[in-house]
Amino acid sequence: MDSDHRFSSSAIHPLAGLAVAALVAFAVAALASCRGAKQAVKSAPTPEETAYIQNIKLTPGRAEAAQNFLQHTVTTVYGTVTNKGNKTVLYLEISLTFSDIEGKPIEERKAYPISGTTLPLKPGETSEFRVSFDQVPVMWNQAVPRMAPVRVILAGE
Numbered sequence: 001m002d003s004d005h006r007f008s009s010s011a012i013h014p015l016a017g018l019a020v021a022a023l024v025a026f027a028v029a030a031l032a033s034c035r036g037a038k039q040a041v042k043s044a045p046t047p048e049e050t051a052y053i054q055n056i057k058l059t060p061g062r063a064e065a066a067q068n069f070l071q072h073t074v075t076t077v078y079g080t081v082t083n084k085g086n087k088t089v090l091y092l093e094i095s096l097t098f099s100d101i102e103g104k105p106i107e108e109r110k111a112y113p114i115s116g117t118t119l120p121l122k123p124g125e126t127s128e129f130r131v132s133f134d135q136v137p138v139m140w141n142q143a144v145p146r147m148a149p150v151r152v153i154l155a156g157e
Contacts, residue, residue: 049152055085056149058094061128063144075136079147081113082126089114089121091153096145098137107137110150120155 061078068074077096083089092114098107113129114121121127 045151045153049154052085052087052089052152052154053149055083055087056089056092056152057082057084058147058149060144060147063142072134074132074134076130076132077111077145078128078130079113079144080126080128081121083121083123086123088123088155089152090155091115091151092121092149093151095148095150096131097148098140098145099143100137100139101141103141105146106139109133109145 059080059082061080063075063077065073065075081092081094092112094111094113096109096111097105098109100106109131111129111131113127113131118127
């Protein structure tokens with residue numbers, strides 16, 4: 001029984017090379033996509049993007065606190081965003097304003113419910129989002145923070 005049933009190295013190498021090439025191509029495309037979004041965010045919004053903010057509807061959901069594995073309190077805010085316009089939104093920055101027990105604003109935070117790590121928001125679509133914070137203001141009234149759209153980047157359709 002001298003027959004050797006191992007795979008030949010010449011049969012494995014083309015497949016491995018193809019898999020590695022596909023993985024590298026995917027990584028390069030993902031990196032280019034992220035860099036493109038970052039570059040777009042650094043540029044000033046266009047007049048069209050500034051006007052488009054009125055087409056973004058934010059609906060607050062709930063806020064809840066939970067302990068993480070390090071026994072630190074993490075506060076998560078839930079909501080939905082609806083694109084009421086006719087353009088696809090690639091990026092959305094929102095502000096969340098925390099208030100005290102008298103309803104006075106005490107801190108503003110930024111969040112990005114639509115970004116390079118999420119699917120774009122097409123016209124008429126609604127998407128749920130959640131934003132987590134490790135620390136929130138001590139005087140926070142525990143109500144869902146006020147939400148407002150700050151910036152959009154639109155697809156070049």
